[in-house]
Amino acid sequence: MAWTDERVEELKKLWSEGLSASQIAKQLGGVTRNAVIGKVHRLGLSGRATPSRPARRTAKPSRPRPTTASTAPARTVARPSPSAPPAAAPAPVEPAVLPSGEFATVLTLRESMCKWPIGDPAQSEFRFCGRKTDTGQAYCNAHSDLAYQPSQKRRRRNSDASAALDAIAATRRYNF
Numbered sequence: 034m035a036w037t038d039e040r041v042e043e044l045k046k047l048w049s050e051g052l053s054a055s056q057i058a059k060q061l062g063g064v065t066r067n068a069v070i071g072k073v074h075r076l077g078l079s080g081r082a083t084p085s086r087p088a089r090r091t092a093k094p095s096r097p098r099p100t101t102a103s104t105a106p107a108r109t110v111a112r113p114s115p116s117a118p119p120a121a122a123p124a125p126v127e128p129a130v131l132p133s134g135e136f137a138t139v140l141t142l143r144e145s146m147c148k149w150p151i152g153d154p155a156q157s158e159f160r161f162c163g164r165k166t167d168t169g170q171a172y173c174n175a176h177s178d179l180a181y182q183p184s185q186k187r188r189r190r191n192s193d194a195s196a197a198l199d200a201i202a203a204t205r206r207y208n209f
Contacts, residue, residue: 036072040061041072041076043060043061044057044061044069044072044073044076045076045078047060047061048073048078049078054066054067054069054070054073057069126149126162126164126173126175126176128151128160128161128162128163128164129146129147129162129163129164129165130163131163136160136161136163137160137161137162137163138159138160138161139161141163142161142163145165145166145168146161146162146163146164146165146166147161147162147163147164147165147166147171147172147173147176148161148162148171148172149161149162149172149173149176149179149180162176
């Protein structure tokens with residue numbers, strides 16, 4: 034199919050009306066959408082009178098979904114009281130030795146084994162804990178206590194707050 038002067042004029046008219054390349058190809062007949070796009074670019078037709086797509090609807094913010102007991106097992110962690118001194122770091126847990134006498138590696142890990150990494154992965158002594166875990170858990174109880182710690186409330190010290198307020202006041206003096 035050749036682009037005749039009449040077809041090129043029809044293409045220009047349809048393009049300026051805001052039709053899509055697919056719609057123009059249907060009306061002209063004998064050409065594909067890609068042929069229309071190529072011709073539009075070669076002719077330098079860039080501007081459009083109207084957009085070819087309807088305006089997008091704005092998405093509503095999603096509501097938080099309630100969690101069910103089947104989605105994730107609930108983990109209760111005792112929170113330390115604010116007046117209590119910080120707890121000492123727990124003693125390191127030694128990795129379990131497999132029946133073969135080896136330690137757990139990435140090749141020997143199973144679903145019911147603790148996947149807590151021990152050592153540097155670049156070293157030959159790198160291993161995993163390998164102790165028994167509860168169903169559906171990635172770590173043994175000792176490593177779960179290390180991995181899943183409760184979030185602490187932020188406490189702002191008065192000196193930090195006054196220093197921040199002084200800095201804001203200083204910038205206001207210079208920025209009118």
